[in-house]
Amino acid sequence: MDKRTFRVYRGDNERGELKSYEVEINEGMVVLDVIHQIQAEQENDLAVRWNCKAGKCGSCSMEINGKPKLACMTRMNEYEPGQTIVVTPLKAFPVLKDLVSDVSWNYRQNERIKPVKLAPEAKTDRGYVMYQKDVDRIQEFRKCIECYLCQDVCHILRDHDKQDAFIGPRFMIRVASLEMHPLDIEDRLPELKEEFGSGYCNITRCCTDVCPEHINLTDNGIIPLKERVVDRFYDPVTILRRKIFGPRKKKLPPINK
Amino acid sequence: MDISEIRTIEHDVLIVGAGGAGLSAAIEASAQGMSTGIVMKSLLGKAHTVMAEGGMAAALANVDSRDHWKIHFRDTMRGGKFLNVWRMAELHAKLAPERVKLLEEWGAVFDRTKEGLINQRNFGGHRYPRLAHVGDRTGLEMIRTLQDHGIHQGIETYMECTALDLVKDESGAVNGIVCMWRETGNFILFKAKAIIFATGGGGKAWDVTSNSWEYTGDGYAMAYEAGAELMDMEFNQFHPTGMVWPLSVKGILVTESVRGEGGILLNSEGTRFMYNYIPDRFKSETADTEEEAARWLAGDKNARRPPELLTRDVVARAINEEVKAGRGSKHGGAYLNIATQRSAEDIKRKLPSMYHQFKVLAELDITKEPMEVGPTCHYFMGGIRVEADTSMSTVPGLFACGECAAGMHGANRLGGNSLSDLLVFGYLSGKSAAEYARSKGTYTELDAEQVNSIIRNATSILNRESGENPYLLHEALEKNMQTNVGIIRKSETLDKGIAEIEKLKQSYKSVKAKGTSQFNPGWHEALSLRNLLITAESVARAALLREESRGAHTREDFPGEQPEWLKYNIAISKGANGQMQLHKVGRDAPDRELQRIAKSSIEDLEAEVAKEKQTSNLT
Ligand code: SF4
Ligand code: SF4
Ligand code: FES
Numbered sequence: 001m002d003k004r005t006f007r008v009y010r011g012d013n014e015r016g017e018l019k020s021y022e023v024e025i026n027e028g029m030v031v032l033d034v035i036h037q038i039q040a041e042q043e044n045d046l047a048v049r050w051n052c053k054a055g056k057c058g059s060c061s062m063e064i065n066g067k068p069k070l071a072c073m074t075r076m077n078e079y080e081p082g083q084t085i086v087v088t089p090l091k092a093f094p095v096l097k098d099l100v101s102d103v104s105w106n107y108r109q110n111e112r113i114k115p116v117k118l119a120p121e122a123k124t125d126r127g128y129v130m131y132q133k134d135v136d137r138i139q140e141f142r143k144c145i146e147c148y149l150c151q152d153v154c155h156i157l158r159d160h161d162k163q164d165a166f167i168g169p170r171f172m173i174r175v176a177s178l179e180m181h182p183l184d185i186e187d188r189l190p191e192l193k194e195e196f197g198s199g200y201c202n203i204t205r206c207c208t209d210v211c212p213e214h215i216n217l218t219d220n221g222i223i224p225l226k227e228r229v230v231d232r233f234y235d236p237v238t239i240l241r242r243k244i245f246g247p248r249k250k251k252l253p254p255i256n257k
Numbered sequence: 258m259d260i261s262e263i264r265t266i267e268h269d270v271l272i273v274g275a276g277g278a279g280l281s282a283a284i285e286a287s288a289q290g291m292s293t294g295i296v297m298k299s300l301l302g303k304a305h306t307v308m309a310e311g312g313m314a315a316a317l318a319n320v321d322s323r324d325h326w327k328i329h330f331r332d333t334m335r336g337g338k339f340l341n342v343w344r345m346a347e348l349h350a351k352l353a354p355e356r357v358k359l360l361e362e363w364g365a366v367f368d369r370t371k372e373g374l375i376n377q378r379n380f381g382g383h384r385y386p387r388l389a390h391v392g393d394r395t396g397l398e399m400i401r402t403l404q405d406h407g408i409h410q411g412i413e414t415y416m417e418c419t420a421l422d423l424v425k426d427e428s429g430a431v432n433g434i435v436c437m438w439r440e441t442g443n444f445i446l447f448k449a450k451a452i453i454f455a456t457g458g459g460g461k462a463w464d465v466t467s468n469s470w471e472y473t474g475d476g477y478a479m480a481y482e483a484g485a486e487l488m489d490m491e492f493n494q495f496h497p498t499g500m501v502w503p504l505s506v507k508g509i510l511v512t513e514s515v516r517g518e519g520g521i522l523l524n525s526e527g528t529r530f531m532y533n534y535i536p537d538r539f540k541s542e543t544a545d546t547e548e549e550a551a552r553w554l555a556g557d558k559n560a561r562r563p564p565e566l567l568t569r570d571v572v573a574r575a576i577n578e579e580v581k582a583g584r585g586s587k588h589g590g591a592y593l594n595i596a597t598q599r600s601a602e603d604i605k606r607k608l609p610s611m612y613h614q615f616k617v618l619a620e621l622d623i624t625k626e627p628m629e630v631g632p633t634c635h636y637f638m639g640g641i642r643v644e645a646d647t648s649m650s651t652v653p654g655l656f657a658c659g660e661c662a663a664g665m666h667g668a669n670r671l672g673g674n675s676l677s678d679l680l681v682f683g684y685l686s687g688k689s690a691a692e693y694a695r696s697k698g699t700y701t702e703l704d705a706e707q708v709n710s711i712i713r714n715a716t717s718i719l720n721r722e723s724g725e726n727p728y729l730l731h732e733a734l735e736k737n738m739q740t741n742v743g744i745i746r747k748s749e750t751l752d753k754g755i756a757e758i759e760k761l762k763q764s765y766k767s768v769k770a771k772g773t774s775q776f777n778p779g780w781h782e783a784l785s786l787r788n789l790l791i792t793a794e795s796v797a798r799a800a801l802l803r804e805e806s807r808g809a810h811t812r813e814d815f816p817g818e819q820p821e822w823l824k825y826n827i828a829i830s831k832g833a834n835g836q837m838q839l840h841k842v843g844r845d846a847p848d849r850e851l852q853r854i855a856k857s858s859i860e861d862l863e864a865e866v867a868k869e870k871q872t873s874n875l876t
Contacts, residue, residue, distance in 0.1 A: 044779030110405070
């Protein structure tokens, strides 16, 4: 057993302070355990979000010593003995209370994205036919637990407050998961460029670094999407072809019914 | 308080709970043209469904073409020790495949077979590979798909909003519900023509549980308070494989897919002990040598399944026995080893989140070392008693689906039948609630007296000068359930358990939460404690009454199934004197044809199904 000092943000969006707590740490504890211990023993009304305690729901996002992390997957032995641990809410979003932030903006972004639309001709009486190799890459994006750590770290939202112009890395890969779906026939590139602000991302890769699901957001999702935008809207050959033949349909993989 | 000052919202159909069942219900109610709202304690997409790992069972027959709803139905009934509501098990087995395919249409991306179809995996108690899955994160795929589809269906969502209690009209039908915003502590009233509970279970009454803080039996308690009946509350599933070390993660689920993918259970002596625990009923369908089990894993269709894939009740009890006999693992569980059965690459591909979970939380590499696992409270087979075809409870206008409803799983649930249950009965309850709401026509006024008393009950917890700490009461309840109403039960300990619950109920009357009403976890804890106490009491009392061992309910003093008890379910309701009342209710005689299917030998049924498939192929 080992004693630690925790400094935890207490307050709301207008005012707040870091309050110190002395806590006892047992083997195997994670930061969320410590927060719960403080809550049960010292501050019954300390607000924190969590559900699964196993890194699967993405509720317990916060900043630990300034780094956006899942509190339930951050083990105490990651820190030096005696090191003070500072826990604060996500910086890119308004604080509701203590460690709980208002992430509703993210839900509004999701609603702006056109839902999946599968090619009707790909439907068989045994379901849709698609192959593992064609879904591997979108399954990577679909591992997302919506913890919004990537949204929190992206400088466009975090430092430049461009919430009105850029949808953020989480929703870039949500678009990617739809655009790269082998059977989806919807077109989301115009709004990706015009409304979702894909051009804002300058590929710093901070989002990929913090993703607890180890999704390679930048290289596998965002960059290919940006390339599609460039191909469509800036490549003279494509533009000419579109003028003559109309918008190109997405190519579907062969279907054997 | 003048209730006209409280914000009031109207919905034809209001759903409480936004896991797989609640979202499925909302989508269907909305598709029926109803104004639909959904209230949830957490943020959208965070409900307990995300924790489901293994998959959803449906007889798609993509991997083994011999599969058929009849065989799925037979497996389900046998797993449930024939206590399931026959009609529910039938509906489930018949409708699951089309609901799973619909999920794919709504954007779910399942793992694929070589032919490009939805892949299916083996699981305990299922005759064939039957679980549609996505690695070991199937629940996440399901909830995200329903969420992303649902947000475009005109459904109103009310996040971080806790339902407190139901309101009824003069006729005794449900006409609204009082809720509270967790953020501000303000109250909000819903007028509704029909209300669907999809509130999940109550595993938080135990110390070692795979359930999150949300699982506090809210639906059971609110329904009970409103006069509805609960049923089968004595059947609580202890999942055989929860983490046992480190302490802070004790109880967190280790998916059954580990065994489905070949993982074996060993005791401290290195013995594969499950061979010693094969029940007679399953002897003819279970491998009795390691050699045969190995052939099965290699894909030999004539080999029988390894004993690690027996139903959950059997495996959980076996681990319990081994530990009691002094053959437990270092931290009091059993060893679960996949490292010797599959390549590291396979493990990481098939079980990525298990790999990650153990790596981070236990600093253990499951591709190299065995895991330590032990039973953890996981699932309620019992719940609100509903009518099989409509999902309506015994209170008009109140519906229930998913884990909070009783009947589908009988005395023990098969892994994988939960996610498909959510899809099937979520859909059916949404549909019948919509029909009911349509027949109702107009909204009716909420009774001010009921509303005020619900609000008073809630605020008195804050307003009291001093009183009991809700966290400590909850802890005491968890300890009590763990020791006295655990996996192995007997009348002595159950009596003790009930006495302790009575004491806690007294203490609860003076529970006090410090602080204000704004995002106050202490207050929320105190509010849910009422629900947990009702849930715990109903479990303990029903467990005492059922003097037999069946499925997940094990009585040391009454070993074995008693045919007499197969005739009854235990129903629970609130008596006129406010006391909890239990009654044995006779079960309906099963449909003859269903009975024939469930009781026929596997060989006969397989032959019958093969013949059916052949004729339908010819036409
Ligand atoms: S790579 Fe792009 S989206 Fe990701 S953090 Fe950097 S700027 Fe933001
Ligand atoms: S992409 Fe990764 S970091 Fe971003 S929300 Fe999803 S899981 Fe979290
Ligand atoms: S509590 Fe679910 S991710 Fe941390």
